[in-house]
Amino acid sequence: MNPLGEFLRSRRGVIRPQDAGLTRYGERRRVSGLRREELAQLAGVSVSYYTRLEQGQAHNVSDEVLDAVARALQLDGDERAHLFVLARPGRATTGRAARSHTTPPALHQMLAMMPDVPAMVLGAATDVHAWNPLGHALLAWHLDEAPNMSRSVFLDPRMRELYADWPGKARSVVAYLRMAVGRxxxxRRVVGLVEELLSRSPEFAGMWAEHPVSTCETMTYDMAHPVVGALTVNQHTLRLEDTPDLMLVTFTVEAGSPSAAALRMLGGIPRRAPAPAPPPRHSVTVP
Structure with a gap:
């Protein structure tokens, strides 16, 4: 397995020569993306060196070379950071197992001080370490125990009903997990979760093969909540310096909006025992 090569090939395959400023003279191409020699030309490195890089055989790659490759591949900020992590597995400070297994008291206090804002603390593998009542009611109203959020999105039928654009939400989960596997x-929890989802969800496997990458720090989702109806939430993910392996995730709504009214209503409804899960709908086909 060569994560760096997989990533480079996936990005090279989606850039058309004309989009990279290369002139085409009507030649027939077996692939729509860039060839290795074309990418090497754009990055200003030799074909043999780029080939070794893609094969995971180039060591001690300089910042200048990685920056040149990132520019040639037209990577965004998250993708560039991911490239650096993959290219330097021994030197990346984040290339290790997550160490935070318990939630510090300060984060529990922070959750308690936000009774009107749905919030939760997630670990590196997106297990819910803690949440406030409104976060519980918004995202797992039907569960008594805190779930793994990535597993829920792909394997819990209610999540398909909750997100109006379920494929978009699912793709953001995959994009985060791609970052997490490198970081x-x-x-073993991160790797094991990915392996489980690859084996149990064809949709996850299809999206995983596309190699999306994103920290997903700020996202907006339209929801169809079974208790309070439609609402639009803005998801914000914060990483704290003292606990870099934990994420504080909050969900805000526009003040005075119907979504705000729905959230206030949700906060005032006592929780009931979970109802039986509905039968799954037909799966969403990933192109």
Whole structure:
């Protein structure tokens, strides 16, 4: 397995020569993306060196070369950071197992001080370590125990009903897990979660093969909540310096909006025992 090569090939395959400023003279191409020699030309490195890089055989790659490759591949900020992590598995400070297994008291206090804002603390593998009542009611109203959020999105039928654009939400989960596999390369929970989803969800496997990458720090989702109806939430993910392996995730709504009214209503409804899960709908086909 060569994560760096997989990533480079996936990005090279989606850039058309004309989009990279290369002139085409009507030649027939077997692939729509860039060839290795074309990418090497754009990055200003030799074909043999780029080939070794893609094969995971180039060591001690300089910042200048990685920056040149990132520019040639037209990577965004998250993708560039991911490239650096994958290219330097021994030097990346984040290339290790996540170490935070308990939530510090300060984060529990923070959750308690936000009774009107749905919030939760997630670990590196997206297990819910803690949440406030409104976060519980918004995202797992039907569960008594805190779930793994990535597993829920792909394997819990209610999540398909909750998100109006379920494929978009699912793709953001995959994009985060791609980052997490590189960042927490030694964490068996992260790797095990990905392996489980690859084996149990064809949709996850299809999206995983596309190699999306994103920290997903700020996202907006339209929801169809079974208790309070439609609402639009803005998801914000914060990483704290003292606990870099934990994420504080909050969900805000526009003040005075119907979504705000729905959230206030949700906060005032006592929780009931979970109802039986509905039968799954037909799966969403990933192109």
């Amino acid at each position: 927490y390369r030694g964490d």
